[in-house]
Amino acid sequence: MPHRFHSSRRVFLRNAGCAFAAFQLKPPVKASVQRFQQSPALDPSTLAPFVDPLPLPKSAQPAGMRAPLGKPGEPIPHYRIPMREALIKIHRDVPPTRMWCFGDRFPGPTIETQSGRPVMIDWENGLPAHHFLPIDHTLEGAGASLPEVRTVVHLHGGRTPPASDGYPEKWIVPGQTQSCFYPSGQRAALLFYHDHAMGINRLNIYAGLQGFFIVREPRESALHLPAGPYEIPLMIADRLFTQDGQLFYPVSPDPGRPWVPEVFGNAILVNGKLLPYHEVEPRRYRLRLMNGSNGRFYRFGFSNRAPFHVIANDQGLLPAPVAARRLPLAPAERADIVVDFAPFAASNVRLVSDSFDILQFRVGNQGARQDGDLPSVLAEPDQEMSEAAAVRSRRLTLDERLDKVQQSMGMLLNNTHWSAPVTETPALNTAEIWELVNLTDDSHPIHLHLVRFKILDRRPFDTFEWMNRGALRYTAPAQPPEAFESGWKDTARADPGMVTRILVPFEGYAGRYVWHCHILEHEDNEMMRPYEILPPGKTPA
């Protein structure tokens, strides 16, 4: 029998003690009402740390070359990637964990392509007929009459035509295949693919349905950044486990509505392992960090406060390297850092997030050759992207609603349910400013499909005034984005009590996409809206 763990809003934060509270970059915890009924959870601090080598995700091999469907021309690589139940060893001393994975691994196989080189992928759902995590059938799009196991794969950060983007309602069931065409007409970047099925996305991803997709380009290769064994993708994702090593997903006290607003695990997996080690040479490495957690925010750094340079974020290289010792990353955000292990030859250095250990680097003392200096200019300068280029501004609120009857919490975008008609209808090849007015107490990582954008600024405002009089009154000057957020983004933190403004060129394809909060519990409870890019020249009705 699975253990029943009960939780309510942020109860994990509170019960896990102050280490967690400091760890989560959030305002102080609101009154939490519920306690753990039992706590048979696996406590990672009782395990021997750094006994397993860090797994490196396998690279996917195409099944063959094929002309893209309905698109005559050059044959392109064609991949077939199954989704299956698999047993994953998260730690030497923990029994294997049942997970749902792409290609039997967590993370799934890494797909690599060059900018402008399309690939085709058949995502084959070979999962069992029943879910092993607690579905909430009261959530939009997760009704009890629907099949329990549904998947639809989305390439996060991909410039993908609408038919292949993985619209949340276009799910398939076990035995079916979703065929996608990824043109990859975009800059070099670390993207990732993951499940996006309506109402159960948080459970499918928690179960393991995530993997990397890397876009490269000759210009980036010409910079001679650390590459090959010196370039390491790291998917960092927290989980809760039972004593016998099985995934545990918390539920609310109401058996009819098990949804919980946030999940924070005490076990932080990196590439699917708990507290692994990695042997490195005393030289520079490029670490490609990705926050693959449902809801946890990290603040990465090294145990010895080693300095590093941030060289890229979500959508590729920054204009120039940014020196840092700490790097916050919200769910779905990515950042590449270059760290030089040369000063730490013959010692150990840990990748940490505040007080949490994540990964131990064992630095050797010989054999290292540097690639040359880190270039001072990284990305090509953008063609002028100023606010003046925007054809309009949209003011969009982030809202929390308390269902008085059910006593449960939900979140919305612009106070609008998923099923309401589309309201955001930018025209293709125009730019808009979206002002994200955060009326909640949480920081929400907001993601738009298809596009990349720049963060313009964040500015504190008077929430009380907004709630009572509907007026936007700023209380302090606007703050520019952090230096490490200065590149192109696809996910941006909208902090509480702030208006976060982003400048979005709508480029790529006309059609239906979505935008949403990437805290997966929020997304599954309607903090997600469709948006539609209209063909050029067409005006919204």
Ligand code: C2O
């Ligand atoms: Cu990471 Cu809508 O996706």
Ligand code: CU
């Ligand atoms: Cu996306």
Ligand code: CU
């Ligand atoms: Cu959110």
